[in-house]
Amino acid sequence: MNFAFSDDQVLLRNSVRAALDEQCTPEHVRAMMDDTRGHGEALWGEMAKLGWLGLPFAEEYGGAGLGLVELCLVQEELGRAAYPGPYFASVVLGGLGLVLGGSAAQKEKWLPAVASGSARLSAALVEESLDWDPAATGATAARSGDGWTLTGVKRFVPWAHVADMVLVPARTPEGLSLFLVAPSSPGVSLRPMVGIDLANRWSEMTLQGVTVKPDALVGQPGAAGSLLEALLRRAAVSASAEMLGAARRCLDLSVEYAKVREQFGQPIGSFQAIRHRCAEMLVAAENAHAAVYYAAWALDAGAEDAAVAASVCKSYVGEAARQVCGDAIQVHGGIGFTWEYDLHLYFKRAKALEPLYGDAEYHRELIARHVVV
Amino acid sequence: MDLNYTPEDIAFRKQVRAWLEQNLPREPIRTLAEHRVWHKKLYEAGYLGMGWPKEYGGGGARPMEQAIVGDEMARANAPAPTNGLGLGIVGPTIVVHGTEAQKQRYLRKILTAEEMWCQLYSEPNAGSDLAALKTSAVDQGDHFVVNGQKIWTSGGAVADWGLLLARTDPKVPKHRGITCFLMNMRQPGVDVRPLKQITGSSEFSEVFMTNARVEESDQIGKLGEGWAIAQTTLGYERGGRSLARVTTYAAQYGSLVNAARRLRRHGRPLSDDPLVRQKLGRIWAELEVERYSALRVLTQLERGEHPGAGGSVTKLSYSEFEKRFMELAEEILGPYGQLTDGAPPEYQLQIDTAVGERGTWAYAYLWSRAGTIYAGSSEIQKNVIGERILGLPKETRADRAGAMR
Numbered sequence: 001m002n003f004a005f006s007d008d009q010v011l012l013r014n015s016v017r018a019a020l021d022e023q024c025t026p027e028h029v030r031a032m033m034d035d036t037r038g039h040g041e042a043l044w045g046e047m048a049k050l051g052w053l054g055l056p057f058a059e060e061y062g063g064a065g066l067g068l069v070e071l072c073l074v075q076e077e078l079g080r081a082a083y084p085g086p087y088f089a090s091v092v093l094g095g096l097g098l099v100l101g102g103s104a105a106q107k108e109k110w111l112p113a114v115a116s117g118s119a120r121l122s123a124a125l126v127e128e129s130l131d132w133d134p135a136a137t138g139a140t141a142a143r144s145g146d147g148w149t150l151t152g153v154k155r156f157v158p159w160a161h162v163a164d165m166v167l168v169p170a171r172t173p174e175g176l177s178l179f180l181v182a183p184s185s186p187g188v189s190l191r192p193m194v195g196i197d198l199a200n201r202w203s204e205m206t207l208q209g210v211t212v213k214p215d216a217l218v219g220q221p222g223a224a225g226s227l228l229e230a231l232l233r234r235a236a237v238s239a240s241a242e243m244l245g246a247a248r249r250c251l252d253l254s255v256e257y258a259k260v261r262e263q264f265g266q267p268i269g270s271f272q273a274i275r276h277r278c279a280e281m282l283v284a285a286e287n288a289h290a291a292v293y294y295a296a297w298a299l300d301a302g303a304e305d306a307a308v309a310a311s312v313c314k315s316y317v318g319e320a321a322r323q324v325c326g327d328a329i330q331v332h333g334g335i336g337f338t339w340e341y342d343l344h345l346y347f348k349r350a351k352a353l354e355p356l357y358g359d360a361e362y363h364r365e366l367i368a369r370h371v372v373v
Numbered sequence: 374m375d376l377n378y379t380p381e382d383i384a385f386r387k388q389v390r391a392w393l394e395q396n397l398p399r400e401p402i403r404t405l406a407e408h409r410v411w412h413k414k415l416y417e418a419g420y421l422g423m424g425w426p427k428e429y430g431g432g433g434a435r436p437m438e439q440a441i442v443g444d445e446m447a448r449a450n451a452p453a454p455t456n457g458l459g460l461g462i463v464g465p466t467i468v469v470h471g472t473e474a475q476k477q478r479y480l481r482k483i484l485t486a487e488e489m490w491c492q493l494y495s496e497p498n499a500g501s502d503l504a505a506l507k508t509s510a511v512d513q514g515d516h517f518v519v520n521g522q523k524i525w526t527s528g529g530a531v532a533d534w535g536l537l538l539a540r541t542d543p544k545v546p547k548h549r550g551i552t553c554f555l556m557n558m559r560q561p562g563v564d565v566r567p568l569k570q571i572t573g574s575s576e577f578s579e580v581f582m583t584n585a586r587v588e589e590s591d592q593i594g595k596l597g598e599g600w601a602i603a604q605t606t607l608g609y610e611r612g613g614r615s616l617a618r619v620t621t622y623a624a625q626y627g628s629l630v631n632a633a634r635r636l637r638r639h640g641r642p643l644s645d646d647p648l649v650r651q652k653l654g655r656i657w658a659e660l661e662v663e664r665y666s667a668l669r670v671l672t673q674l675e676r677g678e679h680p681g682a683g684g685s686v687t688k689l690s691y692s693e694f695e696k697r698f699m700e701l702a703e704e705i706l707g708p709y710g711q712l713t714d715g716a717p718p719e720y721q722l723q724i725d726t727a728v729g730e731r732g733t734w735a736y737a738y739l740w741s742r743a744g745t746i747y748a749g750s751s752e753i754q755k756n757v758i759g760e761r762i763l764g765l766p767k768e769t770r771a772d773r774a775g776a777m778r
Contacts, residue, residue: 001382001437002375003665003672009374069374255763270766272752275759282758283690290665291658297376312658364654365647371657372630372644 003293005073013073019050020081026342032084033198037162039085044117053091054115057099061111067300068234072241072292079245082345084199086120086159092238093158093231094121097167101178101219101227110165110180123167124154124205125232125357132358134169134176134228139207141170141177148172148217150179150210156356160190160203167218168207174222185210197352199345233310236357237295240313243321243353244288246346250328251281253343257332274331281327284320291316308370311363318360321350376668382437389445392418397451405531408455412486415454420446422460422484425468429480436674440667443617450624450723458528459483459490463536463555470553470594470602479534479555491532493556493580494603495525501753503538504547504600505772510539510554510587517541517592519556519585525747529565529578532558537587538599544776551599555591562586572739573713616671618691619664622698625722625737626660629653629702632720636705643705656701659694666690682761689754692744699741702734710734 005013023043032038047053056071057063064070071092078087095114098107098121113119127138139152150170160166160183168181183190187210190203219227255278258269268274295313298306325347329336336343358366378386396418402408415421423439425431446453454460464483467475482488499506508521519539526535535556542550558565562585567575594602630653633644643649670687673680680687703710709720713735722734745751759765 001378001668001671001675003669004676005374255765258765266769267766269759269763270768272756272768275763275765275768276752276755278763278765279689279755279758282763283686286686287662287666287690290669291662293374294376294661294665294668297374301375301377303376309661312661315655316658316662360655361651364651364658367654367657368650371626372633372650372653 003290009070009073012070013077015050016052016074016077017080019046020077020083024081024083026082026345029082029084029199029345038159038199038201039162044085047087048115048117051115052087053117054111055091056096057111057115061107062115063111068237068296069293069300071238072296075238075241076245076248076292079242079247079346079349080249082197082199082246082249082342082349086122086162088235088238088242089122089159089163090114090120092235093123093125094163094165094167096234097121097123097178097227097231098218100230101224103215103218105215106180106218113164119164120159120162121165121167122158122160122163123231123235124157124160125169125228125235126156127152127154130155130355132232132362134225134232137169137171137176139168139170141172141179143172144211147211147213148179150181150207150212152207154205154207156193156202157190157205159201160205161192161201166205168205169224169228172221174220176224176228177221178218178224178227179212180216180218181207181210181212185212187211195348195352197345197348200349200352229307232357233307234299236314236363237292237299237310239353239357240288240317240321241292241296243317243350244285244292246350247281247285247288247321247324249346250325250343250350251278251285253346254278254281254328254331257335268331277327277331281324284324288317288320288324308367311358311366314358315360315363315367318354322354325350382441385438386441386445389420389442390449392420393445393449393451397449402452405455408452409486411452412454412456416484416486421454422464422480425464425480425484429468429476430484431480436671440616440671443614444620447617447620447624454486456483456486456489456528458492458532458536459486459488462492463490463534466536466553466593466602466605467555469605472590474590475555475593488533489528489531491526491528491535491558491578491580493523493526493535493537496522497524500525501750502772503603504551506538506540506551508537508539508582509543510537510541510552512541512589515589517554517587517589519554519562519582519587521582523580523582524568524577526565526578526580527576529558529580530567530575532565534558535580536593538603541596541599545597546776547772548600549597551603552596553593553599553602554587555593556582556585556587560585570739571742572736574736616664616667619660619667622660622663622695625698625702626657628722629705632709633705635719636707649705652701652704656698659697663691663694682757685749685754685757686762688748689751689758693751695741695744699734699738703738706734710738 023046032040051064052074054063055066059065098110110119114121126132129136141148141150163183165180165182168179170177170179187208189206193202193204258274259267261268291313295309298309328343332343335341396414398411402411419432420442423432423434427433464480467479496506510517510519535558537554537556538551540550541552562583564581566579568577568579569575634642636643638646670680709716713733722732722737760767
């Protein structure tokens, strides 16, 4: 039993942090907030070169063959930097989606391209109702010729505007199925959904009679339910890692500020009102750390409690990160409410991810199904 | 990172489980004499003082083995050993700070519960501000004469010996004038009175010392260094039982879920009510987070790292969680949750509480108020976290510089 990172994992975290400190500065984040595409090719190329984009793929697909624990280490650092770009969409949603359910041909075609950065993927996991249960999917796919025709509306599809291919769940006569759809296909239209986190991008994706070839089907028709549940768990845990990173950065900024900001003739960190708040933030961050990495390990190891652990993680970390980032604004006072100061970048990152991939109530009900029945 | 238990640990767990099945008392334990018999059995099986040096009767075991024994005992709802303060605090203090003679004289008898111990720290006017303690110990050459009053002395009523903090120099700043002693409780100058708590029971005592005598050879550490020693003993109190604690919570949770399946509101079981399910789901998530954190602490201990101030994070987290958990239990159980007597079996808590043996929800609820006060209140833990982990500046305090009186 060992709940500590290995030397290799520590090395990975340090190198990711060092690279992001240099290339994903707050200035870069702010520049990308105003950028049309929203992410920089230079950083993307660097991420490919450093092997981050193929981190969880098998070596035969140009990946590093690492697990969700390592992926979460990277995601945590990305959150800490309020990284702007499609890493999560491409590597976690699209990449792991294909790892979980893709055919050998699909993996061969897409995973090396994701790993090299030449292709970007995403997944469209929710619709108008915001029900994250894959069974709630309303989009349909009808057979047409030897292929399929898809119709439906997907919402909050991350980085669809730069994606080459999006995983789209749709209902077929056989049941819930999963398809690869290029946003550039005729019949697909994207509409930006601009949220408070301007360094992150989402689209509404409308499919009006979009025709795809037979090889667009991921897995067997009617068999996508368990695949999507498995993907949702990994997305929830990875997003939690990113929220944890945002919370850590907010805590660090708060502690540093509380040491130097003086009021009433002394540093505000010497007042218990501030110190106790910072201590509570640390407890929340440490607990969130335990929740993220336990769940990541459990999913990697196929542990009996992996599904519950993923829901424990998402429900706990979402609220903990919101609390920590909000408290950070309170510790800072007025400066924390300004656009110029960087705190809001992380506050908004945590808030933006909180309701995605199942909010706390969604995951608590999943927990209850296991332990209350 | 690998959270699987090793084959050795799994084998050890099986062995402990089998031993408990064989040896668990068939009848509830009531008297101190019965407790001592059970305690002795545990010791002879090698399950007490597992981490202490072998030469003083300990087992030299790894932290994981100690945690497994605690965990299996919680799982089996086994009665706790007696002499908890001796095992948890006094023994480790003597191991670290005691002289060779003190180790030879005291350690084995703590393990066998031949001598019971208490801790004489808090005073009526020195709670969170423990260093303000006023009990005096005056040097008479070969012994000290002790006068003063202690409070919140757990196990005081049965203790043969006490680990005492007393002021030996009132002329220096308060943190520097305190010395640590081992005091014989069985002497005319020591008067122990039970302190009745909000639970109606008396796990704690008040202790009055009037010209009590402490031998010079029973001084622990150097004169004036008692505060530093007390800091380390408070450290032992934090985090050690974390895995067993969570297993007890999980058993209590199971009991609560069973009750929620029987109780009804608007014609349907509470366990089908989405609001109740949300609350139960939240508490299970928090409980699991406590378990993961316990595994993290165990990893540190296994690597030979002392959690230090990190223990404050653990203690703050679980004690505050326990209050939220018990508040939810009361909410679900309604008036059943308040019964101290006459609860139907399906609404009884069949599980031992943290320190007592009364398995009622009412008792567990009341006890949950203690955890955020004893061994350093939540407010003190937050000060420790702020100063020692986050490095925030200490507050400007008038009491750090001047002499005690």
